[in-house]
Amino acid sequence: xxxxxxxxxxxxxxxxxxxxxxxxxxxxxxxxxxxxxxxxxxxxxxxxxxxxxxxxxxxxxxxxxxxxxxxxxxxxxxxxxxxxxxxxxxxxxxxxxxxxxxxxxxxxxxxxxxxxxxxxxxxxxxxxxxxxxxxxxxxx
Amino acid sequence: xxxxxxxxxxxxxxxxxxxxxxxxxxxxxxxxxxxxxxxxxxxxxxxxxxxxxxxxxxxxxxxxxxxxxxxxxxxxxxxxxxxxxxxxxxxxxxxxxxxxxxxxxxxxxxxxxxxxxxxxxxxxxxxxxxxxxxxxxxxxxxxxxxxxxxxxxxxxxxxxxxxxxxxxxxxxxxxxxxxxxxxxxxxxxxxxxxxxxxxxxxxxxxxxxxxxxxxxxxxxxxxxxxxxxxxxxxxxxxxxxxxxxxxxxxxxxxxxxxxxxxxxxxxxxxxxxxxxxxxxxxxxxxxxxxxxxxxxxxxxxxxxxxxxxxxxxxx
Numbered sequence: 120x121x122x123x124x125x126x127x128x129x130x131x132x133x134x135x136x137x138x139x140x141x142x143x144x145x146x147x148x149x150x151x152x153x154x155x156x157x158x159x160x161x162x163x164x165x166x167x168x169x170x171x172x173x174x175x176x177x178x179x180x181x182x183x184x185x186x187x188x189x190x191x192x193x194x195x196x197x198x199x200x201x202x203x204x205x206x207x208x209x210x211x212x213x214x215x216x217x218x219x220x221x222x223x224x225x226x227x228x229x230x231x232x233x234x235x236x237x238x239x240x241x242x243x244x245x246x247x248x249x250x251x252x253x254x255x256x257x258x259x
Numbered sequence: 260x261x262x263x264x265x266x267x268x269x270x271x272x273x274x275x276x277x278x279x280x281x282x283x284x285x286x287x288x289x290x291x292x293x294x295x296x297x298x299x300x301x302x303x304x305x306x307x308x309x310x311x312x313x314x315x316x317x318x319x320x321x322x323x324x325x326x327x328x329x330x331x332x333x334x335x336x337x338x339x340x341x342x343x344x345x346x347x348x349x350x351x352x353x354x355x356x357x358x359x360x361x362x363x364x365x366x367x368x369x370x371x372x373x374x375x376x377x378x379x380x381x382x383x384x385x386x387x388x389x390x391x392x393x394x395x396x397x398x399x400x401x402x403x404x405x406x407x408x409x410x411x412x413x414x415x416x417x418x419x420x421x422x423x424x425x426x427x428x429x430x431x432x433x434x435x436x437x438x439x440x441x442x443x444x445x446x447x448x449x450x451x452x453x454x455x456x457x458x459x460x461x462x463x464x465x466x467x468x469x470x471x472x473x474x475x476x477x478x479x480x481x482x483x484x485x486x487x488x489x490x491x492x493x494x495x496x497x498x499x500x501x502x503x504x505x506x507x508x509x510x511x512x513x514x515x516x517x518x519x520x521x522x523x524x525x526x527x528x529x530x531x532x533x534x535x536x537x538x539x540x541x542x543x544x545x546x547x548x549x550x551x552x553x554x555x556x557x558x559x560x561x562x563x564x565x566x567x568x569x570x571x572x573x574x
Contacts, residue, residue: 214562
């Protein structure tokens with residue numbers, strides 16, 4: 120059976136989400152397993168949201184924000200990055216591979232960049248296999 | 260309206276500290292007892308689950324209006340007693356952090372049960388013997404909180420719970436009135452001096468002493484978190500404060516988090532680490548961060564360690 124990873128992507132309202140929108144308008148292909156959640160800023164993604172996503176069976180989680188220095192709220196993405204270092208550390212404690220999590224920056228015009236990043240993430244999760252909390256993980 | 264209510268009490272994976280907290284209500288217990296008809300409470304009185312002469316074949320708890328359960332759920336007997344309590348009691352109270360969040364015993368959840376048993380039964384310092392498997396209840400795969408196994412009506416955390424809260428809840432149940440449990444964090448009940456963040460960038464060890472003057476009350480002491488001590492006040496439910504300050508703060512040591520998370524679904528480890536990271540404190544200076552879940556390891560918050568997958572790196 121083919122494994123199509125479910126990936127939650129928290130996209131910031133000002134850069135990553137418009138990029139995803141543009142990718143759609145331009146009909147750029149990317150994996151269907153990406154579930155986009157629009158947030159106002161990457162800096163508002165509490166670590167609990169990430170861990171919750173994993174606990175509920177997401178195979179991967181991404182936080183996509185504006186490039187450093189281009190945050191709509193000046194330094195939200197810097198805060199997100201500081202938190203992400205912590206999330207990567209903590210994932211191990213909660214029993215998930217840190218590689219299942221990714222933070223990266225996309226500007227609102229980088230539609231191809233968005234597609235590239237999520238495709239690469241999807242490939243990476245495919246190599247890791249399903250989230251260990253999923254019942255499917257034991258059968259595959 | 261004052262009525263007499265029938266009370267059944269059971270202890271599961273616990274230390275009897277919660278029952279001592281009930282007794283610690285002090286003189287007001289005498290007033291309470293006039294309206295409490297305790298029909299079952301093995302910790303304090305002789306009443307056996309299998310009948311006084313062992314004549315009953317199944318565990319039986321008498322019918323009661325209020326059931327109080329302390330302790331988490333770790334073996335099959337605990338499950339059986341808990342289900343029986345739920346069946347016979349109209350209102351079920353989970354008393355103490357073990358019952359509400361797993362408590363100290365749930366720290367075992369980090370390892371597979373087999374490994375815990377091996378550690379206990381065959382360390383180099385003990386005479387090795389086999390793990391008993393006859394006539395003792397089997398362990399579950401991990402330690403559970405009571406509300407993971409049955410529906411619980413009232414959750415009273417605390418290690419031990421505050422006697423005043425117990426009195427407040429029992430009085431309300433007797434008088435059929437409303438009651439209110441503390442819903443804020445320990446910091447909301449803490450009088451120490453807060454000057455704002457930004458001065459500390461590292462966490463000091465718990466063994467370090469705080470700066471304070473012993474002859475001055477706690478409200479003249481600087482907030483322990485601002486002193487760089489890892490105080491779990493911001494991520495811990497209130498309810499321990501007496502004489503105007505949380506009890507650990509009165510003893511001039513940081514909060515250890517014994518009331519569990521502020522919200523029932525909260526995660527003390529995540530919330531504390533998030534607070535540190537977003538305030539520019541180096542979270543790597545915190546040694547053994549997993550122990551932040553020392554009181555709330557049930558509900559799957561503490562997970563078993565996993566084997567690392569090699570060959571894939573973070574970008």
